[in-house]
Amino acid sequence: MPSASRIPLVIAASVVxxxxxxxxxxxxxxxxxxxxxxxxxxxxxxxxxxxxxxxxGAAAVGLLRGAHVARGPVVVAQLIGLGLAWSLRHPDPNTGDNRLVALAIAISALVVLGCLATGPARRALADDGQ
Incomplete structure (x- = not known):
């Protein structure tokens, strides 16, 4: 069972x-x-x-292990996801109504970014020269 300080990392890794x-x-x-x-x-x-x-998947494993190198790719992927969600916010005549997909992408990205922004996650992923 993860300690309370690792819960944000476990949540972020699970969503990723x-x-x-x-x-x-x-x-x-x-x-x-x-x-x-x-x-x-x-x-x-x-x-x-x-x-x-x-x-x-590799980045999710890295987050679980507390590898600081996993944070960058995960953050970039979530920011790209937010941009994609923004572009899907209006129904498109060619692809239909993708607002639920946009909402799912945005919520998952915001959950991951929010978890990675917490103090315990930042401390766990800090590059302290180890």
Missing amino acids: ALQALVFLVLAVLDLAGLVSGRIAVGVGIGLLLGILGLGL
Whole structure:
């Protein structure tokens, strides 16, 4: 059981691990649904989603271990997620109403950023030369 000072890191790592899982599922779905004539695009997007999922998964493990190098990539990924959520805030005639997706992305990003901004998480991830 984590000590009270590690709870923000455990929450952040759990949310990041869930985000990683979503990317990996999307990668598999994308690669499974390849359409002739767009094979290269489909494979490229599938590989990119897979790499993002693996990277976020590694960062989630790093957060759990208290590795300070995990903080930067996680923060950047969450900021990108907030930008994506902002761009999905209005229904699009081509893709439909993605506001619930935008809300899920924004909430998960804000939870992770909020957890990483707490004092215990900052102390746990501090680069103290170890």
